[in-house]
Amino acid sequence: MSTPEPTSPARARTSNAGRYLFLLILGLVVGVVAAVMVLRALDARKDHFPEALMEVQSWHMGQLKSAMEQNRCSATDVLPHLQALRTLGNDLEPAFPDLRDDERFRTAAAGMRAAADKAIAAPPLSCESVAAAMKSLGDGCKSCHRDFRS
Template identity: 80%
Template structure:
């Protein structure tokens, strides 16, 4: 004889556990999809511009560390920094009318103009150009990066 009660119903715990896990999985998938959709709507230009400028500054630093400070080594990076400085206001349209931002962008262009007009021929000159460019970057970042 079996001791199973014929009036007892089987437990629904397994079904509830399955539905809970299914709900969690669907919630995670929906959250990831929503986050990706929001990310696609974001303007990547400002961040990309800053990455490009940072990369060129890094290349200049690397050239200095390797004692490759000829004008032919550093001038392309200085020119790229100057060219990208033209896009600062376009990259940050919310700050376009801010006087501090205009001043900082103008200072960046002036530092790059000076470095391109008189390309450094020594590593000390590259260091001085990088310092001038870095100070203009730092001034803007202090005011607007937070």
């Protein structure tokens, strides 16, 4: 009769350690996937309109700055961006419904729209006048950001 060879205790511990390591790694992967899913679900519930509005306004201001740097300051180069900024100015109150009743916010939004109206009514014909229009628009933006941006 043959006697079975006894298993060594060191070998049993090694195989258990491998199993525990596998379960630890699996738990970490599942935890990361679950965390990403929760964060995406929370982000999907968020209103992206205010951030998108600010991003588009910033892009148009950047285009005006780029036109100035390239010395392309004719009305045909800058007027579309000024018109877009004016149109986007109409969406300021709907984008920030919590601030709609705040007098400082309404004044800043109206100032931004007035600056855009002034620039559209007398389109800038030189880079200096584009710079003045951008400063006027930027002052409206800064007054609101100073009071409400966190």
